[in-house]
Amino acid sequence: MPEELTKSQALLERRKKIVANGVGIFNTATVKEAKGAIITDVDGRELIDFAGGIGVVNAGHCPEPVVEAIREQAGKYLHTSFNVVTYEPYIKLCEELAEILPHGDNTKAMLISTGAEAVENAIKIARQYTKRPAVLCFTEAYHGRTLLGMSLTSKVNYKFSSGPFAPEIYRIPFPNVYKYSGKQSMDDFVETELTRLKESAHSMVDINSVAAIIIEPIQGEGGFNPVPQKYLEGLRSFCDEHGVLLIMDEIQSGFCRTGYWASWQHYGVQPDLSTYAKSMGSGLPIAAVVGRGEIMDAAGIGTIGGTYIGSPICCVASSATIQFMKDKNLNQRAVHIGKIITDRIENLQKEFPEIGDVRGIGAMIGIEFVHDNDPGKPATELCDKIVKGCAAAGLILLSAGTFKNVLRILSPLVITDEQLNQGLDILESQIRKHVKQ
Numbered sequence: 364m365p366e367e368l369t370k371s372q373a374l375l376e377r378r379k380k381i382v383a384n385g386v387g388i389f390n391t392a393t394v395k396e397a398k399g400a401i402i403t404d405v406d407g408r409e410l411i412d413f414a415g416g417i418g419v420v421n422a423g424h425c426p427e428p429v430v431e432a433i434r435e436q437a438g439k440y441l442h443t444s445f446n447v448v449t450y451e452p453y454i455k456l457c458e459e460l461a462e463i464l465p466h467g468d469n470t471k472a473m474l475i476s477t478g479a480e481a482v483e484n485a486i487k488i489a490r491q492y493t494k495r496p497a498v499l500c501f502t503e504a505y506h507g508r509t510l511l512g513m514s515l516t517s518k519v520n521y522k523f524s525s526g527p528f529a530p531e532i533y534r535i536p537f538p539n540v541y542k543y544s545g546k547q548s549m550d551d552f553v554e555t556e557l558t559r560l561k562e563s564a565h566s567m568v569d570i571n572s573v574a575a576i577i578i579e580p581i582q583g584e585g586g587f588n589p590v591p592q593k594y595l596e597g598l599r600s601f602c603d604e605h606g607v608l609l610i611m612d613e614i615q616s617g618f619c620r621t622g623y624w625a626s627w628q629h630y631g632v633q634p635d636l637s638t639y640a641k642s643m644g645s646g647l648p649i650a651a652v653v654g655r656g657e658i659m660d661a662a663g664i665g666t667i668g669g670t671y672i673g674s675p676i677c678c679v680a681s682s683a684t685i686q687f688m689k690d691k692n693l694n695q696r697a698v699h700i701g702k703i704i705t706d707r708i709e710n711l712q713k714e715f716p717e718i719g720d721v722r723g724i725g726a727m728i729g730i731e732f733v734h735d736n737d738p739g740k741p742a743t744e745l746c747d748k749i750v751k752g753c754a755a756a757g758l759i760l761l762s763a764g765t766f767k768n769v770l771r772i773l774s775p776l777v778i779t780d781e782q783l784n785q786g787l788d789i790l791e792s793q794i795r796k797h798v799k800q
Contacts, residue, residue: 370406371392389761390761392759442674453675457472457473460639471659475652475668475671476649476672478640479509482506488658492662499533501517501579502585503518511529515577536559570605576609579612580613581727584764586765587771618684620642623725629724637652647674647677649673697776700726703780707787708787717736719732726773729771732746732769745797747762753790
């Protein structure tokens, strides 16, 4: 007789029969309930969460003040559309965003539902402000799966048979230090990459046609690659010189993940526009574009937004999330978590050359696996085995990178030191197991 399926296996079988195959399965865990940094699956097994819903639950699963705010708002009204009937939670949240993410003396914001929507709206605002059509983006970038989002996204598996793509999108190399710097000093590498940027204004697209350059200061899906400090400073100067807007995509890196409300604050380089989502709402679908007031106001009435532009339920969840993050000082907590992770993995790196690089800012840490200590030889299969081995051992985590050879750690920032080290124990044991095979 065949073995009886576990509840998790049965649920995954039901998924396979009814859900479109194109909806990816990045991990085979299931969930019955979740709290803090622990997910309990439908079989009652507790799993340590190092994925955070792809960076969505920085404040942890079901933080009580957020849940309570949702309950209270749900008893008042669920939807009116902010276009039709104005409500206070939308305005309050925009005020809070302007306070923690100031873009000059006059900051304005708009709310939407997803990160891809935030990117699309930011591009529309930039084009209307500059009266220019073109956008520069980067290799290894990820900006969403809508048409414009896919056009900006570099990773080809997200774009398979989905074209034709949006026009006037031009891609330049991301200054990936680990992959491309070689034996150059950081200053020489940055100078080389900035020269590439400047050459693109002559060889790729007329710079006077460029509305904006969009960049993730620390790439997410691309492999947790932080932009070098001096490159971002040079990029800012280049934009200023040519009247190009600088858009920073903080969708995965925002809301305390890097030890700041946004990673651009770590760099001290001010964007003209920036985009947010994911941990902004503790799991509810809400996103934002924040920017300089005169730029934000350039968009014509009705050209940005949509029906679900800042659901009142999502707005109160986001406001409660921001307050919870302040109360728990999650920016400081992110720095503490990042140090624990980095110290442990860097120590392991001394033993295993397959760990080619350990990098990140705050608690946004990536671990790149390679063969022969060579950045050009990604160890994709090894990374996949570690992810699957961790899942079987009770740890949920995800891969990233062009070749899916980077482990990314996005644990909730409310994780206890004990839970964090338990998860790292599992990760270390799986690295030791699979590297030696």
